[in-house]
Amino acid sequence: MQTYFFTGKGGTGKTTISSALARELSGVGYNTLLVSLDPAHNLQDIFELEESGPESQITENLRIIEPDFEKIKTEYFEGKVKFLRETTSHLSSFNIENYLDTLKYAPGQEEYAVMLFLRNLLFQRNKQPYQFIIFDTPPTGLLLKILSLPKLSLQWIRKLVELRAKIVDRREMISNIRNEDEKTKYYQKDQVLQQLRQQENEYDKLREFYGSANFYIVMNPDILVEKETYRLKNNLFELDFEIDGIINNRCNKPYTFEYLNEKENNIIRIGAKENNGSRKYQLDLNLIKKLDISLSE
Amino acid sequence: MNNSLFNYLKDLLDSFDQHLKKGATEELEYELEEMEFVFALLIYSSFIGISGIPEGVAIELLPYMGKELQQFEEKTVNSDDQLAQLFSKFDFE
Numbered sequence: 460m461q462t463y464f465f466t467g468k469g470g471t472g473k474t475t476i477s478s479a480l481a482r483e484l485s486g487v488g489y490n491t492l493l494v495s496l497d498p499a500h501n502l503q504d505i506f507e508l509e510e511s512g513p514e515s516q517i518t519e520n521l522r523i524i525e526p527d528f529e530k531i532k533t534e535y536f537e538g539k540v541k542f543l544r545e546t547t548s549h550l551s552s553f554n555i556e557n558y559l560d561t562l563k564y565a566p567g568q569e570e571y572a573v574m575l576f577l578r579n580l581l582f583q584r585n586k587q588p589y590q591f592i593i594f595d596t597p598p599t600g601l602l603l604k605i606l607s608l609p610k611l612s613l614q615w616i617r618k619l620v621e622l623r624a625k626i627v628d629r630r631e632m633i634s635n636i637r638n639e640d641e642k643t644k645y646y647q648k649d650q651v652l653q654q655l656r657q658q659e660n661e662y663d664k665l666r667e668f669y670g671s672a673n674f675y676i677v678m679n680p681d682i683l684v685e686k687e688t689y690r691l692k693n694n695l696f697e698l699d700f701e702i703d704g705i706i707n708n709r710c711n712k713p714y715t716f717e718y719l720n721e722k723e724n725n726i727i728r729i730g731a732k733e734n735n736g737s738r739k740y741q742l743d744l745n746l747i748k749k750l751d752i753s754l755s756e
Numbered sequence: 757m758n759n760s761l762f763n764y765l766k767d768l769l770d771s772f773d774q775h776l777k778k779g780a781t782e783e784l785e786y787e788l789e790e791m792e793f794v795f796a797l798l799i800y801s802s803f804i805g806i807s808g809i810p811e812g813v814a815i816e817l818l819p820y821m822g823k824e825l826q827q828f829e830e831k832t833v834n835s836d837d838q839l840a841q842l843f844s845k846f847d848f849e
Contacts, residue, residue, distance in 0.1 A: 542819050571812045612810045619813075622795055629788040633781045650820040658816055 461752070462592045462668070465706075467677035468687045469598040472708040476677050476729075477595040478505045480746040484591050485521035487747070489754070492589040493523045494580070496573055496605065497597035500525040522589075524580075528572040535575055570604040578661060581668055594672075599691050606669060607698050609662040616659045623652045673703045675750070680707060680714040689718035704750065793831055796824035 465477045474495070481493035495502045502523050508515055514524050596602045627649050674695065678688040692702050704725035707714060711730050719726065727749050747754065799814050799821065 536815075539815055539818065568811065571810070574812065608810065608812075612813050615809050615813055619795070619798065622791065622798070626788065626791050626795060629784060629791065633784050633788065636781050636784075637777050651817060651824075654817055654820055658813060 460589060460592065462594070462672035463750075464594045464596055464672055464674045465677055466596045466599065466602050466674065466691065468684050468691075471677045471679050471684060472706075473677045474501055474505060474595045476675075476706060476708060476744070476746070477593050478502065479744045480750070481521055481523075481591070481593045483743070483745075483747055484593075484752075485518055487754070489520060489590045490588055491521050491591045491593065493521065493593045493595065495523075495525045495595045496576075496602075497595060498528050498569060498601075499597075502595065526573075526576045528569065528576065531575050532568055532572045535572075569601060570608050573605045574608050574665070577665060577668075582661065582664065599687065599694075603691075603694055603698070606695070606700065609665045609669065610698060613659065613662045613666070616655055616662065620652070620655050620659065623649070623655060627652060669700065673750075674700055675703055676705045677708050678705055680710040680712075682717065685716060685718055692719075692724070789827065792824050792827055796821065796828040800825070800828065 463477070463480065465473045465480075467473055474497075477493060481491050485491040493502065502525050503511070503515070506515070506517055506523065513527050514522065516522050597605075676688050676691055678684045688705060692705070695702060702724070704727055705719065706727045706729060708729045710728050714728075716726070729744055729749070746752075799809055799817055801808050802811070802814070
């Protein structure tokens with residue numbers, strides 16, 4: 460399975476490029492999934508679909524998903540509240556249910572909803588039938604938050620695992636000194652430690668998935684867009700992501716880059732005429748060749 | 757007679773043993789309690805207005821943190837009398 464992420468400043472053509480590539484790959488027989496991670500989706504507009512559910516089968520080989528992140532968030536929190544009500548009713552004095560209700564609207568929940576969706580997509584669909592998954596991403600700010608979440612969470616989780624292991628050690632030590640009749644296997648029994656390790660495993664897999672993906676930034680021949688592309692490239696680098704290339708979309712004339720080095724950054728040009736159809740999903744941008752996509756699978 | 761004396765002595769020694777073990781673990785228990793409090797504080801600091809840990813990590817742990825949350829509440833209630841708590845831990849009269 461190959462994964463492609465298309466990112467960049469708002470309005471540069473990420474959705475157009477990702478849709479065109481998905482259509483091209485599915486057209487030559489590859490099972491392709493196109494996913495919009497932007498809460499303001501417009502894949503349905505590109506494929507000229509009537510308002511339908513979050514998933515649509517476009518052709519035999521092409522499926523699109525525009526997740527309803529609000530619904531994902533609500534269902535997740537409702538599930539947690541239900542579980543809490545069943546297991547920790549004695550904690551009602553904390554008013555935890557109301558706290559969770561307000562959390563739905565707290566900052567940081569958008570990227571978490573995206574993470575929940577990806578977790579479900581990657582780990583719970585046992586047999587992944589797709590040869591290509593293409594992600595149309597939200598504009599740079601939210602994308603960076605989405606991509607940094609596994610790294611940030613892992614840093615916290617690893618510190619918490621260390622502290623929790625010390626706690627479990629102390630519990631075992633006290634139990635041994637007291638020579639308690641029932642030997643408790645604290646390490647096996649501690650659900651917090653188990654839960655932390657499970658989360659560590661999931662975030663590790665998510666990082667691995669991001670690490671194996673191909674990242675392309677879509678830009679336009681414009682100095683402001685070029686500046687943001689340059690910053691995005693550096694920000695991604697800080698998060699350990701390497702850019703596979705930059706697509707200079709809607710660029711007819713040779714463009715002089717001020718911040719980016721054309722060769723170093725593998726800049727791929729797509730002319731405005733090529734990308735000027737009234738029916739966007741029918742655009743033929745020859746992206747398989749331009750992005751040098753290996754079709755050996 | 758011998759048997760009841762034997763049982764009496766056994767009980768006596770057992771209670772000595774228990775007392776010594778309790779004494780030996782008291783400080784460890786205090787340390788454990790503090791570590792559990794720090795752990796809860798790190799995870800649920802946003803409850804008291806300090807944000808830090810990604811919310812998702814905290815929410816996933818919430819169902820398993822009942823004991824720590826209770827300690828957290830007790831600590832908060834008694835937080836204005838920390839010196840007395842410390843003295844009582846070390847048996848100062």
